[in-house]
Amino acid sequence: MKYLYSVLFVLLISVGVITQESDAQMHSSDADHSDHAITILAEDYAFDAPDEIPAGWTTIEYTNEGEEQHFMIIARIPEGKTFDDVASQVTPPCNEIWYELRDGEISQEEAFEKLGVELPKWFWAVEFMGGPGLISPGLTTKATVQLEPGNYYLECYAKTEDGEFHSIEGMMRGLTVTDARSEAAPPEADIDITLSNFELDIEGTLTPGTHTVAVYVAENPEEGFGHNVHVARIEPGMDIDEIVRWMNPFEITGMQTPAPTKLLGGMQMLPEGQTGYFTLDLEPGRYLFVAENTGHLGVMQEVNIE
Ligand SMILES: [Cu+2]
Numbered sequence: 001m002k003y004l005y006s007v008l009f010v011l012l013i014s015v016g017v018i019t020q021e022s023d024a025q026m027h028s029s030d031a032d033h034s035d036h037a038i039t040i041l042a043e044d045y046a047f048d049a050p051d052e053i054p055a056g057w058t059t060i061e062y063t064n065e066g067e068e069q070h071f072m073i074i075a076r077i078p079e080g081k082t083f084d085d086v087a088s089q090v091t092p093p094c095n096e097i098w099y100e101l102r103d104g105e106i107s108q109e110e111a112f113e114k115l116g117v118e119l120p121k122w123f124w125a126v127e128f129m130g131g132p133g134l135i136s137p138g139l140t141t142k143a144t145v146q147l148e149p150g151n152y153y154l155e156c157y158a159k160t161e162d163g164e165f166h167s168i169e170g171m172m173r174g175l176t177v178t179d180a181r182s183e184a185a186p187p188e189a190d191i192d193i194t195l196s197n198f199e200l201d202i203e204g205t206l207t208p209g210t211h212t213v214a215v216y217v218a219e220n221p222e223e224g225f226g227h228n229v230h231v232a233r234i235e236p237g238m239d240i241d242e243i244v245r246w247m248n249p250f251e252i253t254g255m256q257t258p259a260p261t262k263l264l265g266g267m268q269m270l271p272e273g274q275t276g277y278f279t280l281d282l283e284p285g286r287y288l289f290v291a292e293n294t295g296h297l298g299v300m301q302e303v304n305i306e
Contacts, residue, residue: 001249017292018060018201019056026046027097027291030241032250034055036054036056036057036058036059036182036184037059037060037061038050038053038058038059038060038061039056039061039063040060040061040062040063040072040154041062041063041065042062042063042064042065042066042070042072042135042156042171043065043066044066044067044068044166044169045066045156045160045169045170045171046170046171046172046173047154047156047165047173049073049173049175050175051174051175051176052175052176052177052178052275053147053176053177053178054178054180054181054182055147055148055149055176055177055178055179055180055181055182056141056146056147056181056182056183057113057144057145057146057147057184057185057186058144058145058147058182058184059142059144059184059187060072060125060131060132060142060144060145061140061141061142061144062132062135062140062141062142062143062265063139063140064135064136064137064138064140065137066137067137067158067211068137068158068166068257069134069135069136069137069255069257069259069263070134070156070158070166070171070207071131071132071133071134071135071156071158071230071266071268072131072132072137072154072155072156072268073127073128073130073131073154073155073156073157073268073269073305074128074129074130074131074145074147074152074153074175074268075126075127075128075152075153075154075155076126076127076128076129076147076148076150076151076152077126077150077151077152077153078122078125078126079150080122081122081151082151082174083151083153083173083174083212084174085120085122085203086123086126086153087172089119089120089123090120090123091121091167091168091172092243093114093115093118093119094115094119095165095168096149097111097114097202098111098165101252102163102252106181108184108250109216127271128268128269128270128271129145129146129147129152129269129270129271129274130143130145130215130267130269130270130274130276131143131154131267131268132265132266132267132278133144133181133228133229133230133263133265133266133267133268134158134230134232134255134259134263134265134266134292135263135264135265136259136262136263136264139263139264139265141265141278141279141280142265142277142278142279143267143268143276143277143278143279144186144187144276144277144278145270145276145277146186146274146276147177148177149177149178149179150176150177151174151176152174152175152176152177153172153173153174153175154171154172154174155167155172156171156172157170157171157249157255157286158249158255158256158257159249159253159254159255159256159257160257161256161257161258162255163252163253163256182289186255186271186275186277187212187277188209188212189204189205189212189213189214189277190204190212191203191204191205191211191212191213191280192204192213192214192216193213193214193215193267193289194216194217194218194219194263195215195216195217195226195227195228195229195270195291195299196217196220196299197220197222197225197226197294197297197299198294198297198298198299199298199299200229200289200290200291200299200300200301201301202289202301202303204288206282206303206305207282207305208282208283208284208305209281209282210279210280210281211279211280211282212277212278212279212280212284213277213279213280214276214277215229215265215266215267215270215275215276215277215278216274216275217270217271217272217273217274217275218272219272220272221274224292225293225294226264226291226292226293226297226299227269227270227271227272227291228267228268228269228270228291228292228293229266229267229289229291230247230263230265230266230281230289230290230291230292231264231265231266231287231288231289231290232247232260232261232262232263232264232287232288232290233262233264233285233286233287233288234261234286234287234288234302235261235285238260238261240288240302242260242294243260243261243288243290244288244290244296244300245296246259246260246289247291247292247293247297248292248293248296249292249293250293255292264280264281264282264287265275265278265279265280266278266289282305283305284305284306285304285305286302286303286304286305287300287302287303287305288300288301288302288303289301289303293296
């Protein structure tokens with residue numbers, strides 16, 4: 001079953017699109033280039049992002065300029081393959097199978113089987129390298145990840161109110177990480193989150209204000225999956241199970257507009273043994289830290305901030 005979850009996860013999120021915006025924005029954030037920062041804007045439905053960045057620790061300042069919730073996962077494409085290969089060989093079958101699942105024509109099990117048959121073998125070597133978690137319209141988050149040279153793609157697979165992946169609507173594009181290397185160091189974190197297959201552990205004191213959160217993915221004895229975290233505000237009277245359900249893209253209406261609550265960012269799926277960082281602005285209140293596809297298995301924690 002765990003394998004099936006990881007399979008469906010990987011497959012569904014690769015549903016993509018061919019269009020790309022060419023407006024690129026990239027800047028070094030200061031004169032001595034000690035901090036390698038790029039700015040990416042999320043729109044309904046496109047990323048305004050650079051085409052090329054140097055390797056090394058990279059801080060992505062991600063602003064949601066749209067009217068729907070957005071995130072951005074960064075996926076490394078296997079050696080010898082390109083974004084066009086993803087768009088032409090992976091996207092079309094994935095989207096067709098998603099429609100059949102969404103429209104109730106096939107079960108999840110049948111979807112797994114079809115994907116296993118219809119996708120190219122190389123797709124299983126795609127590696128997910130983190131990226132900014134879900135944020136509500138108007139918010140900005142910073143996510144810091146380490147990227148090695150290669151071909152990557154960026155994707156948001158949140159859904160429109162009609163159940164279309166944002167990627168299909170335009171939120172998927174290629175990114176080249178070049179051999180040039182920035183000397184940027186990772187940020188200092190004051191909160192540590194450790195993710196494993198079935199647990200989310202938070203260390204540090206969450207208080208009102210801005211925090212830098214380090215997200216570490218533990219090595220798992222079994223095949224790992226679902227190693228990501230998003231932060232959602234729990235308003236009075238809200239049903240936590242409903243937030244967890246919405247966070248799960250396997251649910252037919254999971255991650256679909258409208259979002260049930262305010263979303264404050266997080267860290268997208270990382271490989272085992274890897275650390276990524278994100279900034280988090282908190283006000284007093286209750287928050288849910290939850291993995292999108294394994295929250296219902298217990299990978300979540302509720303936090304109360306006085
Ligand atoms: Cu989106």
